[in-house]
Amino acid sequence: MPTSSASADIADLITRCSLRDRGAFRTLYNRTSAKLFGVVLRILRDRAEAEEAIQEVYVKIWQRADRFVAGQYSPISWLVAVARNHALDIVRARRPASQELDEAMEIADEGPSPETLVGASEDGQRIEACMAQLEPDRAEAVKGAYLDGYSYEELAERYAVPLNTMRTWLRRSLIKLRECLTA
Template identity: 70%
Template sequence: MQGSAGELADLLARTAMRDRAAFKLLYTRTSAKLFGVALRILKDRSEAEEALQEVYVKIWQRADRYQAGGFSPISWLVAIARNHALDVLRARKPVADDLDAALDLADAGPNPEQATVRSGERARIEACLDQLDTDRADAVRGAYLDGYSYEELASRHSVPLNTMRTWLRRSLLKLRECLSA
């Protein structure tokens, strides 16, 4: 559950003063979003979980660098997560050149049946998103697939923050109805 910008700025200021309770609350309020950002970039759950731990170590160490009035607190936190995930991505070792060794490895991907089911689910979700107004569908994709904050989406669509929250809440309800039908 993401907190308000004022609350997050306060938590960052208290974290800069080494307030562990504030840091814990900051983690509770923002970890789901930052995990989503890392997962979207790294495409590997365990790697994203590890990256998230390292992101929060950086936040603990650098909370004093956040300047209220600059970026929104969530944008600052997302930037740290995104940059760290990109660093992890760049540091990955290149694929081994020994193709003979690769032939003995089992395919970790989904089997054909699982791939077909996932493809069907993806198609159903896309069909349900297509039933939403274009701007609402774009907002849902931005928030839940691309990791944009509500503030960023409200600015992007030139609507008040509470309007964006309402759009997303109502759109998710419509998606749930559509998918359960």
């Protein structure tokens, strides 16, 4: 874990990069590239693709260094966010293109009937009421894991807690939700 002095050094390097200091950029790369490469590789799961992506990440860091506000975010968190968002953009771009609109119009509507929607709406209200009984960060973590598809690792990183703590949060939150919904 970086010390506050190391964090301040990295914040200073980012600030100097915003002033187009190439030496600071080189130093920033040398100090942070291993960590950011790990983040990108974990998301992309392909070393060659991650190596190419990390190059693009540092181009973005160079171009956007002026957007970093010291004190608002930890400098490492800001750098990781740039890397993570770029890697997620690559993953999203891998998804197959949408069908043509004409083809989509020919697909039968297999959606629920109006009666089913009313029942689902009532269930949804009950679920929302039970979710409101959870601590806000726990409720957001549950939504992130089970509605948005974030991994436990991603949520642990987002909430700055150990992986096992995140697992415990989610398990206990699901138990509370089940108890609330069956009451």
